[in-house]
Structures are given as C-alpha cells and as structure tokens.
Amino acid sequence: MIQAHSQRVLQPYSAQVQIAESETARALSMDGDLWEFQFIFASGRGSAAATGQRRGRFIRATTIRQCDLEQLLANPTSEDGAVDERILELARFLLEARLPFPARDHYEYWLLDAADDSPLALIFSCIEAAQMDSFPNLTDWTALPAAVLPIETSEEERSRAYGPVNYRLERCVAERSGSKPKAQWFKRGDDESEHFPPFLLREDWGDEESHGLCQRYLNRQAPRLLMLQGLETVERRRLEVAAKANALDVARFYPLYPEIADKALMDSIRIEAQLRMAAGEKAYALDRRDGVHYQ
Numbered sequence: 001m002i003q004a005h006s007q008r009v010l011q012p013y014s015a016q017v018q019i020a021e022s023e024t025a026r027a028l029s030m031d032g033d034l035w036e037f038q039f040i041f042a043s044g045r046g047s048a049a050a051t052g053q054r055r056g057r058f059i060r061a062t063t064i065r066q067c068d069l070e071q072l073l074a075n076p077t078s079e080d081g082a083v084d085e086r087i088l089e090l091a092r093f094l095l096e097a098r099l100p101f102p103a104r105d106h107y108e109y110w111l112l113d114a115a116d117d118s119p120l121a122l123i124f125s126c127i128e129a130a131q132m133d134s135f136p137n138l139t140d141w142t143a144l145p146a147a148v149l150p151i152e153t154s155e156e157e158r159s160r161a162y163g164p165v166n167y168r169l170e171r172c173v174a175e176r177s178g179s180k181p182k183a184q185w186f187k188r189g190d191d192e193s194e195h196f197p198p199f200l201l202r203e204d205w206g207d208e209e210s211h212g213l214c215q216r217y218l219n220r221q222a223p224r225l226l227m228l229q230g231l232e233t234v235e236r237r238r239l240e241v242a243a244k245a246n247a248l249d250v251a252r253f254y255p256l257y258p259e260i261a262d263k264a265l266m267d268s269i270r271i272e273a274q275l276r277m278a279a280g281e282k283a284y285a286l287d288r289r290d291g292v293h294y295q
Contacts, residue, residue: 032255114178223249
C-alpha cells in the first residue's frame with residue numbers, strides 16, 4: 001500500500017517536499033513537477049519502521065516529470081529494458097494523486113530567543129518522536145544560500161562591500177540567540193500557532209536594520225513559504241503580494257500551494273510567468289538541487 005505525505009525540507013527551509021512511499025520505494029518532489037524515484041537499498045522494516053527509526057538507505061533510481069507519467073505507463077520500457085515495477089506502482093499512484101499531500105512533520109526543533117526562551121527560528125522537523133534522536137543538536141540557524149535565493153542589494157550596500165542579505169540575517173539570528181544558544185523540540189498542535197512564527201522565523205526585531213533584513217529575506221522566500229500548510233488567510237495574502245516580484249518561482253511551486261487567498265492576483269502572476277518562460281526565461285535555481293531531504 002502506498003502512503004503519501006509532505007514535510008518541510010530543513011535546514012534551511014527550501015520547500016514542502018511531497019513523498020509517496022511503498023514498501024520498497026518512494027518518489028519525492030520539491031515542486032510537483034519533477035519526481036525523484038528512490039529504491040530502499042537496505043531495509044530494516046518491521047520493528048524499526050514501527051519505532052520511527054530509519055528503514056535503510058534510499059538509492060536514487062531515476063527522475064520523471066509529472067507530464068511523462070501517463071506515457072510511461074502506456075509504454076513501460078526504456079533503453080535498458082522494462083521499467084521496474086516499483087517505479088510503475090508509484091507512477092500509477094502519482095497520476096491519480098491530488099497535491100499537495102498532507103503535512104505530517106509536527107515535531108519541531110526550534111532555536112530559542114535568549115531573552116525569553118521563546119521560539120526564534122525553526123531548524124528541523126520530523127514526523128515521529130522516535131526520529132528526534134537522529135538529528136544533530138544544532139543551535140545554529142541557516143538561511144537559504146544566496147546561490148539559491150539571490151536577494152537584490154542596494155548600490156550603497158554594494159559600494160560598502162556588504163555581504164548577501166541571507167548571511168547578514170544569519171548573524172542577526174545568531175546574536176539574538178545569545179552567547180550560549182539553546183534549542184528545543186516541540187510537538188505542534190493545531191491550536192498552538194500563536195506561539196510559533198508562521199513563517200518559521202521571528203519578525204519582531206528591535207532595530208531597523210535587522211527588521212529590514214528579515215523582511216527582505218522572507219519576501220524573497222515568499223514563493224516557497226506559500227507551500228506551508230496551516231497559514232492564516234491574512235498571512236497567505238501577505239505572502240502572495242510579496243511573491244509577485246518573483247513570478248517564475250511562483251509558477252514553479254504553485255502546484256504545491258494548499259490554498260489561494262487572492263485568486264485574481266495569483267492568476268496574474270502565473271500569466272506573467274508563462275509569458276516570460278515563453279520568451280526563454282526560467283527560475284534562477286531551476287537546475288539546482290536546492291534542498292536535501294534529511295531522512
């Protein structure tokens with residue numbers, strides 16, 4: 001039986017990865033378009049699976065685009081012969097599946113604010129409590145690198161040789177976490193959203209420079225943050241407005257948006273993206289593997 005879920009790719013947060021998994025293989029996608037099929041190489045299923053421990057190594061088998069799944073099933077052969085049945089089983093499921101899959105990573109590991117030990121920035125998440133021990137005890141928050149998430153800088157910033165916004169924000173978070181930073185696991189419930197930053201990072205900075213860096217980073221990350229599940233409508237609308245500046249990223253991740261707050265706005269963004277892609281443009285990081293699924 002195939003089971004499907006999604007979870008955040010951390011750290012840094014880069015997407016809500018979609019996962020469809022059988023007993024012997026799984027398929028993952030960061031955007032609902034390109035699926036990476038993996039085989040379970042050394043399975044420790046059974047008792048290990050029941051306790052949430054890792055079931056073995058996943059070996060990359062192939063990648064297939066969503067639009068090619070139907071043709072694959074109609075003609076399940078390749079240059080190397082017949083397509084593996086494990087891939088075909090997942091392909092049949094994906095062809096009928098509705099995205100995005102429900103999020104299941106309700107255990108969260110947060111860097112804490114030194115002032116009051118409140119959640120400051122999300123570092124990791126996982127599905128089961130038994131998986132928490134498999135993560136390192138990090139107390140450093142990492143931003144998406146500038147190579148994946150380029151953020152425009154001003155002429156003054158360039159003239160003064162300021163570094164990318166991404167890394168300057170990292171320093172702000174590190175300073176706010178204190179000289180002896182702490183992090184803690186939480187189990188999130190549906191009624192606890194008010195205690196945790198909805199965009200995975202605190203926004204209430206005491207100085208103008210740090211606040212500006214945070215807002216520039218979150219605004220640039222908006223097309224990816226829109227994949228988050230459980231956002232309030234006002235939060236989602238705010239991200240949609242910010243995402244307008246990066247239409248190509250919206251086009252890439254749109255299949256994984258669980259809700260739309262302003263359909264007219266999003267339709268206009270997607271039309272802009274279609275016109276630009278027809279002219280030969282593509283998202284900056286489209287050819288990069290811009291996230292790693294930790295488990």
